[in-house]
Each structure stands twice: as C-alpha cells, then as structure tokens.
Amino acid sequence: MKLATYRDGSRDGQLVVVSRDLSTAHYATGIATRLQQVLDDWNFLSPQLQDLYVTLNQGKARHAFAFEPRQCMAPLPRAYQWADGSAYLPHLERVRRARGATLPPSATTDPLMYQGGSDDFLGPCDDAWFGSPSWGIDFEAELAVITGDVAMGADAAQGLDGIRLLLLANDWSLRELVPAELAKGFGFVQSKPATAFGPVAVTPDELGEAWQHGRVHGTLQSSVNGRKVGLNDAGPEMQFHFGELIAHLAKTRNVRAGSIIGSGTVSNQDAAKGFGCIVERRAVEAVELGAPATPYLAIGDTVRLEMTGRDGLSVFGAIVQRVSGPQADAPADADGDDDTPPPDGTD
Amino acid sequence: MKLATYRDGSRDGQLVVVSRDLSTAHYATGIATRLQQVLDDWNFLSPQLQDLYVTLNQGKARHAFAFEPRQCMAPLPRAYQWADGSAYLPHLERVRRARGATLPPSATTDPLMYQGGSDDFLGPCDDAWFGSPSWGIDFEAELAVITGDVAMGADAAQGLDGIRLLLLANDWSLRELVPAELAKGFGFVQSKPATAFGPVAVTPDELGEAWQHGRVHGTLQSSVNGRKVGLNDAGPEMQFHFGELIAHLAKTRNVRAGSIIGSGTVSNQDAAKGFGCIVERRAVEAVELGAPATPYLAIGDTVRLEMTGRDGLSVFGAIVQRVSGPQADAPADADGDDDTPPPDGTD
Numbered sequence: 036m037k038l039a040t041y042r043d044g045s046r047d048g049q050l051v052v053v054s055r056d057l058s059t060a061h062y063a064t065g066i067a068t069r070l071q072q073v074l075d076d077w078n079f080l081s082p083q084l085q086d087l088y089v090t091l092n093q094g095k096a097r098h099a100f101a102f103e104p105r106q107c108m109a110p111l112p113r114a115y116q117w118a119d120g121s122a123y124l125p126h127l128e129r130v131r132r133a134r135g136a137t138l139p140p141s142a143t144t145d146p147l148m149y150q151g152g153s154d155d156f157l158g159p160c161d162d163a164w165f166g167s168p169s170w171g172i173d174f175e176a177e178l179a180v181i182t183g184d185v186a187m188g189a190d191a192a193q194g195l196d197g198i199r200l201l202l203l204a205n206d207w208s209l210r211e212l213v214p215a216e217l218a219k220g221f222g223f224v225q226s227k228p229a230t231a232f233g234p235v236a237v238t239p240d241e242l243g244e245a246w247q248h249g250r251v252h253g254t255l256q257s258s259v260n261g262r263k264v265g266l267n268d269a270g271p272e273m274q275f276h277f278g279e280l281i282a283h284l285a286k287t288r289n290v291r292a293g294s295i296i297g298s299g300t301v302s303n304q305d306a307a308k309g310f311g312c313i314v315e316r317r318a319v320e321a322v323e324l325g326a327p328a329t330p331y332l333a334i335g336d337t338v339r340l341e342m343t344g345r346d347g348l349s350v351f352g353a354i355v356q357r358v359s360g361p362q363a364d365a366p367a368d369a370d371g372d373d374d375t376p377p378p379d380g381t382d
Numbered sequence: 383m384k385l386a387t388y389r390d391g392s393r394d395g396q397l398v399v400v401s402r403d404l405s406t407a408h409y410a411t412g413i414a415t416r417l418q419q420v421l422d423d424w425n426f427l428s429p430q431l432q433d434l435y436v437t438l439n440q441g442k443a444r445h446a447f448a449f450e451p452r453q454c455m456a457p458l459p460r461a462y463q464w465a466d467g468s469a470y471l472p473h474l475e476r477v478r479r480a481r482g483a484t485l486p487p488s489a490t491t492d493p494l495m496y497q498g499g500s501d502d503f504l505g506p507c508d509d510a511w512f513g514s515p516s517w518g519i520d521f522e523a524e525l526a527v528i529t530g531d532v533a534m535g536a537d538a539a540q541g542l543d544g545i546r547l548l549l550l551a552n553d554w555s556l557r558e559l560v561p562a563e564l565a566k567g568f569g570f571v572q573s574k575p576a577t578a579f580g581p582v583a584v585t586p587d588e589l590g591e592a593w594q595h596g597r598v599h600g601t602l603q604s605s606v607n608g609r610k611v612g613l614n615d616a617g618p619e620m621q622f623h624f625g626e627l628i629a630h631l632a633k634t635r636n637v638r639a640g641s642i643i644g645s646g647t648v649s650n651q652d653a654a655k656g657f658g659c660i661v662e663r664r665a666v667e668a669v670e671l672g673a674p675a676t677p678y679l680a681i682g683d684t685v686r687l688e689m690t691g692r693d694g695l696s697v698f699g700a701i702v703q704r705v706s707g708p709q710a711d712a713p714a715d716a717d718g719d720d721d722t723p724p725p726d727g728t729d
Binding site: 046075113114115116118121145147148149150151152153154155164165166170187188209212215217218219220221222223224225226228229283284286287288289290291292293294 | 422460462463465492500511556559564567569575576630635
C-alpha cells in the first residue's frame with residue numbers, strides 16, 4: 036500500500052491512503068490520523084489500511100478524491116530518528132578523490148552513517164530555504180526506509196524484518212559547510228539542513244521484484260531545471276543493504292518504530308549514468324577538466340527526483356523542490372551571524 | 383513548575399506535575415496527557431499546568447500522590463531531536479591532551495555539537511544495558527534544555543527565549559568505540575547509546591538566581607557506587623551558554639518544539655572538583671601517573687547524578703542507574719557481530 040500525509044495546519048498532518056497509480060486518495064479517518072500512530076501499532080492498524088487501499092484501487096472507495104502531491108507534507112513530517120547511511124561507494128570515492136583522499140580499507144565493511152535532524156522535514160513540493168547561496172547548496176537523491184521496532188544487537192536479517200515502508204529522500208547538503216564539520220569529527224549539524232521526503236511511503240511488496248534482499252532495483256531520475264543530471268541504478272552498487280544499515284545503527288541501542296534510515300546518495304561507478312547530486316559531477320570535472328565546471332544550485336533552481344517502475348508508473352511520487360532564499364549574501368552583523376529573515380515563524 | 387512522565391505501558395507515558403520539593407505529584411489529566419503535547423502548544427497549556435502546580439505545592443490538590451522517581455520515564459521518553467553540545471572546554475582539553483592533541487583555536491568560538499539518537503531515551507532509574515563490558519562504558523553528567531519552536535537563523539538571545547524546560551542528562555558513552563567513529567568524521571552512532579534524563583523537567587524560573595544568561599549556576603554531583611567522582615560547578619566555565627548552543631543548531635534549519643539540547647559533560651579546570659565522567663579522570667591520571675588508573679564502568683556499577691539548590695532541595699531529582707549487560711564478551715559470530723540477547727523485544 037501507499038501512504039501519504041496531507042497538510043491540515045497541524046504539526047503531524049492527516050494520514051491518507053493513496054492509490055497504486057497515485058491518482059486518488061482517501062483519508063484514513065476511523066483507522067488512524069497520523070502515520071506515527073500506525074508505525075507504533077503496525078500489526079493492528081496496517082491490515083485495516085490495506086483493506087482501504089484495495090477498495091481505493093478498485094475505484095470503490097466512497098470518499099476518494101484526486102491525489103495532489105502539493106498537499107503533502109513528508110510522510111512523517113517529524114520523526115524520532117533520521118540516520119543516513121552512505122552506502123554507495125562511488126559517491127564516496129568521487130568526493131574524496133576530488134580532495135586528494137582515498138577510501139579507507141574499512142569502507143567496504145563498515146558503513147558510514149550520520150545522525151540527522153528529524154524534527155522538521157520538508158514535504159515533496161516544499162521550497163527549500165537557505166540563508167546564503169554561498170553555502171554550496173546541493174541535493175542528494177536517496178532512498179530511505181521507515182522501521183518498526185528493532186531491538187539492540189539485531190543482525191542484518193532482523194534489520195530487514197523491521198522495514199515497514201520505503202520512500203524517496205532529498206538530503207539537502209551545504210557543501211561549503213561540510214569540510215569544517217568533517218574536521219571536527221562530530222558529524223553534520225549545520226551542513227545538513229532539513230531533509231525532504233517523497234509524497235508517498237510504500238510497503239516493500241509494492242516494489243515486486245524490484246525489492247530484493249534489502250535493495251531497490253530501479254532507476255532514480257534526478258534533474259535540475261528540467262535537465263537530466265542522473266539516471267542512477269539504485270540496486271547492485273548499494274554496498275550495504277538496508278538491513279545491514281539498520282544492524283549498524285542497532286549495534287548499541289534499540290531502534291524504535293518510526294525511525295527513518297537513508298541509503299546515502301544513489302551513485303554508480305559508470306559516470307555515463309550521471310549523478311544524484313552536484314558534488315559528484317564537480318568531482319569528476321575536477322579530475323577530467325582540472326576544475327569543477329558545474330556550479331552548485333542557485334536560488335530559483337528546481338530539483339526533481341523520481342523513480343518509475345517497470346509499468347511506467349511513479350513508485351514513490353516525485354520530489355519537486357525549488358531552491359529559495361536571499362539572492363546574495365546578506366551583510367553580516369557585528370557577531371558574524373547571518374541576519375536574513377527566517378522562513379518560518381516561531382510559535 | 384516541575385513536570386515528569388509516569389510509566390503507563392505506552393511509548394510516551396503519562397504527564398504528571400510534581401511538587402517543588404519532589405514529594406508529591408498529580409496527573410495532568412484534563413490538561414494534557416503527554417509532555418510533547420504541552421511543548422507543541424505551550425502558551426495555551428503551560429498556564430493550566432502552572433495553576434495545578436501552585437495548588438499541588440499548597441497541598442490542596444485533591445488527587446495528589448507520593449512522587450516516586452522509579453515510576454518515571456524520561457520526561458520526553460522519545461523526542462524529535464537530541465543535539466548535544468560540548469560546552470565545557472576543560473572536558474575537551476583533558477580528553478585531547480591524553481591522546482596528545484590540543485584544542486583547535488576555534489574551540490572558544492565554534493561549539494562542538496553532535497546529533498544524537500532521540501527515539502529511545504532511558505528513564506532516570508532505568509538500568510543501562512550494554513552488549514559488552516569491553517566497549518569502555520562511561521557516563522557523562524550534563525544539563526540540558528527542552529525548547530519550543532526556534533526559527534532558522536535565530537541568534538543567541540532568540541535561542542534563550544526558546545528555552546522551555548531544563549533537566550539533567552546522563553549521556554552514556556562507549557569510549558572504546560569513540561576513536562573509530564571520530565576518525566570517520568560522521569559523528570557518533572554506535573559510541574553514544576541511549577541517553578538517560580532526570581525525573582523532572584523544570585521551568586527556568588524554578589532555578590531563581592541559579593539561572594543566569596543561559597547558564598545554570600549550581601553544583602552537579604556525580605558518584606559511582608556511592609563514592610563521589612565529581613562536584614562540578616556548572617556555571618562560569620560553560621564556554622557557550624544554552625542560547626548560543628541553540629543558535630549554533632539553528633543556523634541552517636528550524637529547531638522545532640520538543641528539541642533537547644545538551645551542555646556536554648560539566649567540567650572544571652580545577653581537577654580538585656572531580657569529574658562528571660570517567661574518561662577525564664583517566665586523562666588526568668595518564669598525564670600525572672603515566673597511565674590511566676581508574677577503569678571504565680563495570681557491569682553492576684551504579685551511577686548517581688544530582689544537583690541540589692541553595693535550599694538543599696534536589697532541583698531536577700536524581701539519575702540513579704545501574705550498568706547492566708553480559709559480564710564478559712559474548713563470542714563473536716562469523717560476521718563479527720555481537721549476538722548477546724537484546725534487552726528489549728521488538729513489537
């Protein structure tokens with residue numbers, strides 16, 4: 036089944052069931068109002084949602100309406116955990132090669148993963164607001180899973196068993212802020228702003244044969260301003276499958292229902308397939324041309340990410356986001372802070 | 383006022399209001415059932431809780447009962463964000479000196495902060511379970527704040543304005559797993575297991591003059607197995623106050639209601655005051671004696687953290703946790719994973 040969260044003015048939105056072809060939707064009212072509620076009580080609530088999904092696909096749901104991705108928040112507008120792996124080694128290799136570094140020998144056995152902020156996700160069509168265009172604004176085309184409860188010490192098979200839903204992610208990254216945070220060793224706080232997620236989260240059975248052993252075998256299409264940037268195969272080059280990423284996270288702690296685990300930027304060794312982010316293209320240019328030629332994103336650019344199935348239908352719906360923010364750097368004040376107005380008020 | 387969350391078998395527990403002297407409590411039923419709900423709607427709900435608090439302190443609350451910290455979950459048993467600063471430079475200096483490193487010049491102007499897991503916190507009296515005693519089990523005595531909504535780009539004053547509640551934290555750390563994760567640069571995933579929080583979260587006004595400009599001026603007492611380890615002054619040596627830590631986090635993203643921001647291990651230049659963790663003591667021993675003498679924690683050890691006010695009353699209640707887990711390393715299986723049984727089942 037496919038689930039989405041409709042904007043209703045509340046922090047957590049309203050849960051809707053979406054038809055397989057993403058044409059119609061139906062409020063899950065009477066079953067559950069929020070997706071986290073379903074994840075907290077999956078075995079009881081998900082069969083009821085599945086029944087509604089079947090009825091909706093048959094065109095028999097009484098109060099169905101046209102599905103509008105622009106009404107969507109992230110499927111979980113806020114979550115208790117967002118841990119993002121970096122499971123595609125070509126992404127790491129390129130980025131490191133550009134700065135003269137190589138992958139450590141452990142790269143094939145020990146996943147890289149960072150803990151990200153999960154209190155404020157962006158919806159699939161939300162503008163992404165950045166305080167300065169000089170921060171090196173970049174997207175990252177990723178797949179992600181939402182888990183049920185996975186106990187501390189779980190192995191990769193138990194990790195796989197814990198997967199409830201799959202979805203698309205755009206892990207916005209501020210490349211010019213990355214080096215200083217990497218050097219500190221404490222992970223990414225300022226260089227990884229709010230992540231966006233695709234309109235629908237889908238159960239693994241929806242992928243059919245494309246879901247194999249914790250990997251999604253399909254092509255992730257990335258474009259900027261309508262021009263293709265990447266057509267990347269998400270399957271065979273995922274060094275660590277989602278079950279392994281979950282096991283890595285669960286080594287010393289329980290992973291609780293509603294945790295979102297990301298794949299990292301989908302990437303292929305074959306550069307002809309393009310890239311799921313700008314920084315990889317710049318890294319390839321740096322090696323081939325002597326310097327990067329492609330600029331990072333500018334205010335007003337639009338990023339689009341989507342994966343279509345063998346039937347030609349969009350699996351997860353599309354992420355379509357406009358980069359927004361001040362056109363030029365605002366003058367810094369006395370303490371060096373950026374005083375540009377925030378995009379969203381406090382309570 | 384002082385708020386706590388009582389265990390009731392649910393994931394989020396039941397909100398209770400606790401008397402100033404921590405002797406009695408009262409369910410907040412009729413106002414709010416969960417603390418996150420109050421943080422989401424603070425201006426409307428907190429005055430009602432304050433009224434109940436006043437009545438409770440006067441001994442006039444009809445259904446008051448004896449407050450029992452052992453019934454407490456963490457005030458937020460799960461949260462949308464846990465970002466832990468490292469605001470006390472003596473802690474950093476000692477740990478780095480022990481491995482032959484020094485603080486970078488930016489240490490006094492750019493806070494260290496890591497994003498931690500927030501899906502599964504421990505209550506103040508919960509056993510802390512670790513899969514192996516060889517991981518270098520250590521506690522970290524910290525203060526933390528819970529925020530309301532703070533907008534992206536907020537400055538330190540706006541960060542201070544966003545503080546709703548203060549509480550104690552024990553940021554469990556696995557020292558032997560830290561170096562490998564620091565080297566990866568992506569922050570702490572396995573070396574920072576579930577954090578524990580003190581029984582009550584308190585509004586800043588409860589601290590009176592001890593709350594000044596985003597710092598808590600009071601002594602944090604740490605002990606292991608009843609022996610004092612530290613009597614550390616939390617006030618003057620906090621290099622970055624809580625408003626500054628929040629502003630650091632908010633530079634590129636909104637900080638949403640219910641975010642918890644930690645101070646890092648409370649630490650003083652004067653080693654005679656002792657330490658809020660084991661690793662600092664070991665670092666001092668390494669310099670003075672040539673090698674660390676104090677072992678990390680062993681299975682069965684008990685850690686106790688508490689801060690008392692000028693009136694001699696416990697401000698936040700005490701964290702009292704027993705270290706639990708297997709006495710010796712379980713044999714590793716073929717893929718090197720630890721197969722010790724998890725402390726908590728899946729759904």
